[in-house]
Amino acid sequence: MKKEELPQDHSALSGVTREVCYVKDANGKYVSDLSTGWEVKKQALDNAWDDIKERVEEASLKVRNGEVSPVFYFMELKLMDLSVLSGYTGFWKWTIKRHFKPSVFKTLSDSKLKIYAKVFDISIEELKNFNGKTNSSL
């Protein structure tokens, strides 16, 4: 890529930082230069976020319909998956999967709920009372 071809598009980095890219200068030698962003990448990132929002939306609907517990919803909201949540809580993945069931979730002790609440950065009440009707903001 030539120096003058380096894209300078608006992106999520704007106002925070610019990124280093290696480009060829007029003499055909490699130099580093700064880019504010590239539209192609921005679109990929935007799409990924749209997908995340949709997944959170779906999770909230499932809680409302009584198909899954709030643990599942907050896992999605915090961009986690089973391995990340398992890492933070110290619970086995299969244990967490059980806690996804509303019937099992209802029987969870306060100490277990406290662990989840701490990881999700919410109170135990917020965790217990989440019914899928109001969405926490992403």
Place this chain on the structure above:
Amino acid sequence: MEKLILPYNHIQTAHCENGVATGLLRHHGLEFMTEPLMFGLGSGIFYIHIPYLMVNGGPAVSYRSMPGWIFSRASKLLGIKVNRKKFSSEKEAYEYLNKQIKLGNPVGCQVGVFNLPYFPSEYRFHFNAHNLVVYGKENGNYLVSDPVMETVTSLSEDDMLKVRFAKGPLAPKGHVYYPENVKPVSKEHLQKVIYKSIRRSAFDMLSIPGPIVGVDGIRYTARQVRKWREKLGPRKAGLYLGQIVRMQEEIGTGGGGFRFLYAAFLEQASEITGNTKLLKISDEFTKAGDLWRASAVNMGRIYKGRLNDQKDFNESANMLDEIAEIERAAFKELRKIKGI
């Protein structure tokens, strides 16, 4: 400890691990070190597509070697030891970092980006192999040189512990590292290890068995891309392509970017060794990098929804095949080069 600022020069780089490694070696007296040289000596260029594994709900492809390997491999060639420490206790990790700063030793830290406050929120995923340098402490905050940032920044003690003890895949476990035993490097030695690192990269890209690694791995991805639309439906297939582009071009990962970086390394290697063949092969990697970017543009048209026919997916796949063959030929040329 109220105020302690170590004389560390912040450098900004395309990739965080290169940046920390380059900055620390320069700090220890190896002034000639540059990001491309570090990337080349560490044999950072790579490709792997891990089947069945999902990352953020998309395919798992990587354009670089394992986190940590670049610094380790380059150091080994230069006769440097990288002192690495991981911790099970947060308290110990906290005390160890403070001790290193008191000793006047700027150190590299592996961190997760999800809780990194100075990162734009759009980039804060649960990615745990980010690297930064801690070079001091002021008013209870750590002074941080993050190689992807234009300027230095800082982190509170709480935030630092949080990011050092991020959980999930590649959890850093408080990982702190710094080079030891840094001695001046003679020109002859540098020339020798440049050739050695080039052979290493050629081996990685051409000779590791199996269909998912190296240039064969790029062809593997191409085969998958051809199948995705039918298998997953147009929408999901588009998201998968988006994931490839993000892994390829996002800050600190970089497929196209890494090819330019390797081309820049070969250019510098040619200067240091006086071997003009390396300069010629450097052009091939520039070509590969340009094609990676063109392929990203093409995939972009699909996930933006402008095109979404099977033939568009095929076209993307064909471009990947073309890239694979350019890189195969270039690495075969590199493999033939006789070192000293």
